[in-house]
Amino acid sequence: MRCPVIITARVIDTINSLSANDRGPISNALTMEFILGQNPESTLTPMQNVVYAILRFYVKQDMERSREKASGDGSFTPCRCALG
Numbered sequence: 001m002r003c004p005v006i007i008t009a010r011v012i013d014t015i016n017s018l019s020a021n022d023r024g025p026i027s028n029a030l031t032m033e034f035i036l037g038q039n040p041e042s043t044l045t046p047m048q049n050v051v052y053a054i055l056r057f058y059v060k061q062d063m064e065r066s067r068e069k070a071s072g073d074g075s076f077t078p079c080r081c082a083l084g
Helices: 009-017 020-034 046-070
Strands: none
Touching (some): 009 020, 009 046
């Protein structure tokens, strides 16, 4: 069984804070990787790749926290980023 994808408020807030030109490609990149299993890096500009790498880290970190919490008491409270 695959781990569920966790999109927390810090990821959504970061995407919403991006310019309209960056929001779509980065949202599509997250979908490409976490839903379709494709590598989206070639679809992004170098700066979008930097932002995407940060968001990808957030998603993976939140998924790992979810797995750790699931083995404990079952609750999950994501942490907020100091930047977000």
